[in-house]
Amino acid sequence: MWRTIIFVISVAVTIAPTNSCIERRRSKENGDDDGYYCVCNAIYCDEVPDAIRPCNPAEYVLITSSKSGLFFNVSNGIYNNVEETDCAKQHFAKQTLRAIFTTIFSNMDIQIFLEEETVKSSPLGKITINRTDVYQEIFGFGGAVTDSAAINIHDLTHETSDHLMRSYFGPRSINYNFIRTPMGGSDFSTRPYTYAMVENDTSLHYFELQTEDYVYKIPTIKRAQELNKGKIKLISLPWSASLWMKTKNSWTNNSKLRPEYRQVWADYFVKYFEAYRRNGLEFWGTMCQNEPESHKYIPLSRINAMAWTAEEERDWIVEHLAPTLKKKGFEHIKIFSLDDNRLSLPDWAKTVFQNKKARDIISGIAIHFYYDTLIGPSVLDEIKQLFPEKSLIYTEACAAAFEGTKVILGSWKQGEMYATNIIESMSHWVSSWIDWNIVLNTNGGPTYIENYVNSPILVNSTADEFYKQPMFYVLGHFSKYVPPNSVRIGTTSENTEGIQNIAFSTPDGGVVLVILNLNEEEKEILIDDPKKGTTKINVLGKSINTMKYW
DSSP: OHHHHHHHHHHHHOOOOOSOOOEEEEOOOTTOOOEEEEEEOSSOOOOOOOOOOOSSTTEEEEEEEETTSOOSEEEEEEOSSOOOOHHHHHHHHHHHHHHHHHHHTTTSSSOOTTOOOOOOOEEEEEEEEEEEEEEEEOOEEEEEOOHHHHHHHHTSOHHHHHHHHHHHHSTTSOOOOEEEEESSOOTTSSSOOOSOOSTTOTTOTTOOOOHIIIIIIHHHHHHHHHHTTTOOEEEEEOSOOOGGGBSSSOSSTTOBBOGGGHHHHHHHHHHHHHHHHHTTOOOSEEESOSSTTHHHHOTTOOSOOOBOOHHHHHHHIIIIIHHHHHHTTOTTSEEEEEEEEGGGTTHHHHHHHTSHHHHHHOOEEEEEOTTTTTSOTHHHHHHHHHSTTOEEEEEEOOTTTTSSSOOOTTOHHHHHHHHHHHHHHHTTTEEEEEEEESOEETTSOOOTTOOOOOOSEEEETTTTEEEEOHHHHHHHHHHTTSOTTOEEEEEEEESOTTEEEEEEEOTTSOEEEEEEEOSSSOEEEEEEETTTEEEEEEEOSSEEEEEEEO
16 A cells, blocks of 8 residues: 555656657767767657746756757756745745655655755856846847758658757747848759859849749748747848859859949849748848858868958948848848858958948848857957947858768767857857758758758658757757847856856846856856855756756
């Protein structure tokens, strides 16, 4: 009889995970780190937990993902020095009851599922939340719907692709609110192309969207908009002009836009925005050129591209693009300069914004994360100090871009790379962080120049399944819990070697603290919020943790 009663009690106080990850583990290969990833198919896919406001004001929610195989694991804890409500007292009573039962039956040969793992932690670290230190507004997070991404989604059955789209954009998703999509072809297409392929068509009479738009990109973006109730911010830019518009008959960065076609090129942008409007899609922002200075650091690149100087881009925006957008009813579209790496900063921004007309027109600087390890984030601070009204947005990142092995399935190391960059860039005034391809196949493509890279989600269309990698979960620790209109706030740290953190205030009155532990060992951290109280949390080795409280 006692065993039966105890079994019932155990069920009552044990919360089983729902909609959790179906894990697979990749073994070490060629010295790579082994790692877990999650499998989704037509029947099942894990979902992302909400951080629900508890009735106890002392309680916080902690979401953890780790190299050891946790993905969005939810736990709760209590802040000290917080006045209790009736709800809190009820919660305390339940916790006390659990403790009593555990004590009564602790000597019996029955396992009670209330125990906590013994923690072996290094000396106490401390993170202090400074809510009065207020910095930039956060616009949001997202990824790119390239031809390759949309083709991979299209290759799945509708049921499986629905799970994939819901993972990014649905109500139980990581809540992406940005989509970047190429204006024409990119290196992640199956061919190079533009929408004006008829030679010397200066009137753009033969301008035409392509199969890649009608069959792949537009339907994918519209599915995302429907899932996210129209809250997606859509941005676009070209990789190259048509060959007849360029100084050399080349798709690559060894050529430029011919000066006599500068107005035609502005008209081309408007034609594109009009065509997408006819298909029910409006754009939030645009940039003039993907990686306009790539010829300086990738001189023999096969990527379709077009070289610009800062002066050329600035003058084209002022004299051609902005007036044409305004004339045609697209003045609401924000224009960002650069869309290249920190190698171009701060000089590019100074050249552009020291011109008053350009400073009045252009919303900010768009940046890619490549080479960030070579150029420190102080250049971002310098731009913000010189031009405080300008926004800084990160618009492209991908793992394995410069590595010999392009796709490392389940790599925690690549997830850490994303988290480290998000924390660093947003700690230096960046307002949005947009990933590259939202989906690729297991080879890292398709790409017509074989520029294979990794992606947060990989598709295996033969098996009609897809794989969520650590990068996906790392991104979700920010995008899910730091919604648009959040604001970065200050933190200070003590004794936190190998621990990175960043904090935000959210529109619902909450505070979000993201903690990344790069160490192999667990770390005990004291969290001190002068307006809230103190609490201690144990941060797993090789983990990312999102803590939210109100």
